[in-house]
Amino acid sequence: MTYPFPENFLWGGAVAANQVEGAYNEGGKGLSTADVVKYCPPKERQSLEQLLSMSGPQLEEAVQDDNLGNYPKRRGIDFYHRYKEDIALFAEMGFKVFRMSISWPRIYPNGDEQVPNEAGLRFYDDVFDELRKYNIEPLVTISHYEMPVHLVTKYNGWESRELVELFVRYAETVFTRYRDKVKYWLTFNEINCTLKAPFLGAGIILDGKSNEKQIAFQALHHQFVASALAIKRGREINPQFQIGCMLARKLLYPYSCHPGDVLKAQAENQMAMFCSDVQVRGYYPSYIRRHLEQHGVTITMLPGDEALLRDNLVDFLSFSYYMSSVVSVDESITATTEGNLSTGLKNPFLKTSDWGWQIDPKGLRFVLKEMHDRYQLPLFVVENGLGAADVLELDGTIRDPYRIEYLAQHIEQMAEAIADGVELMGYTSWGCIDLISASTSEMRKRYGFIYVDQDDAGNGTLLRLRKDSFYWYKKVITSNGADL
Numbered sequence: 001m002t003y004p005f006p007e008n009f010l011w012g013g014a015v016a017a018n019q020v021e022g023a024y025n026e027g028g029k030g031l032s033t034a035d036v037v038k039y040c041p042p043k044e045r046q047s048l049e050q051l052l053s054m055s056g057p058q059l060e061e062a063v064q065d066d067n068l069g070n071y072p073k074r075r076g077i078d079f080y081h082r083y084k085e086d087i088a089l090f091a092e093m094g095f096k097v098f099r100m101s102i103s104w105p106r107i108y109p110n111g112d113e114q115v116p117n118e119a120g121l122r123f124y125d126d127v128f129d130e131l132r133k134y135n136i137e138p139l140v141t142i143s144h145y146e147m148p149v150h151l152v153t154k155y156n157g158w159e160s161r162e163l164v165e166l167f168v169r170y171a172e173t174v175f176t177r178y179r180d181k182v183k184y185w186l187t188f189n190e191i192n193c194t195l196k197a198p199f200l201g202a203g204i205i206l207d208g209k210s211n212e213k214q215i216a217f218q219a220l221h222h223q224f225v226a227s228a229l230a231i232k233r234g235r236e237i238n239p240q241f242q243i244g245c246m247l248a249r250k251l252l253y254p255y256s257c258h259p260g261d262v263l264k265a266q267a268e269n270q271m272a273m274f275c276s277d278v279q280v281r282g283y284y285p286s287y288i289r290r291h292l293e294q295h296g297v298t299i300t301m302l303p304g305d306e307a308l309l310r311d312n313l314v315d316f317l318s319f320s321y322y323m324s325s326v327v328s329v330d331e332s333i334t335a336t337t338e339g340n341l342s343t344g345l346k347n348p349f350l351k352t353s354d355w356g357w358q359i360d361p362k363g364l365r366f367v368l369k370e371m372h373d374r375y376q377l378p379l380f381v382v383e384n385g386l387g388a389a390d391v392l393e394l395d396g397t398i399r400d401p402y403r404i405e406y407l408a409q410h411i412e413q414m415a416e417a418i419a420d421g422v423e424l425m426g427y428t429s430w431g432c433i434d435l436i437s438a439s440t441s442e443m444r445k446r447y448g449f450i451y452v453d454q455d456d457a458g459n460g461t462l463l464r465l466r467k468d469s470f471y472w473y474k475k476v477i478t479s480n481g482a483d484l
């Protein structure tokens, strides 16, 4: 079989500021919502919801607590000081693109200042210049699971409409500053996560509030409006910008051919594309009305919101894809599986990762085809990868054939999707260098081609080492996907 990746296909890797940078209080940076997430040892973990939420008292305690050991995202992997070394390694693999995010509190420490923090802006200038040295194109997420803590304490995050103006100010600042350095932008990482994990996705503390759905949908509306306004300003600042949205793409299969299971899976997949329906097509889809009614949700829109959404569509649709799961109407089927910010029923045909995520390369082909059919827009896989507990051998090697197998199978299915007619811009595998996990704050859960010597408690030399998958990915890029 030949692998039909286009000549200009953007091969690369992805990270997020809050999971790699560290230096949480350097260069004038304010405290971010990621900096206050406390490490929870495995035996104390109750549920994914517990890991992803935050209460008022927890936040207060964390803000006062300066024990770095408790907050892995404050230290990251020290990318802030080691970006040159890391980018050189990405270049050695032949990256064409590097997906990263800007930390909002590095630019506006409290989020509501009038003037940005010059030291923060300079840091990203330096990173983009370093990338340019190697002809690596930056793909920049403006908001990836963090915001200034002050925006939580003062406004309860995106529950407040005031965040729209503050976000647009921040977006305008970075668009203007990096007008000639960055072409590809994403507004919000996994925007649909606001409905699932309101603190992680939108800086919302729910303490005692019973109308969770109402708050989450309203916050999401504010993010839709903010994204549309940012796109509008971005295009004025540089008409060459390519600005996309970003979705956590869940894929749900019906457990059986029982029509009830099939309808349930259809409805869940529709909901998985609700945000892209709004951001790609420019309006709330008709199916959402019933869902909102059933949950007693009324979204407040201001005059002009609908026109804004309609007139400022994204240029491309990007998404993360790690796994699939299963739904059923039969309540006696209870075996569940872990997952990327969600859980579902087990699929007897699939194997799972060390963290219980179901591995399903063909599912990637399915969602690529489904979303291309639905939107007829270029797609970009901006996250995909395998979290595993790699072992550093005594001779300094890291043998990770399981990661190579996972990635090769997914890339093969992307090739199939392209052959099926899907327009795919690129692929940035997640956590191209080991980083702090978004959901569990672990270091032990490694995704990288590059091993970073650090454990969950922050012990280690932070030395970077090439895994077997490093050499493999280099070969994949050199052969433009032909040599898997």
Ligand code: BG6
Binding pocket: 016, 145, 189, 190, 248, 320, 340, 341, 383, 387, 430, 436, 437, 438, 439, 440, 445
């Ligand atoms: C995505 C996020 O949901 O999944 C990333 O955008 C995250 O930030 C990735 O790291 C993997 O999840 P985790 O919890 O294993 O880090």
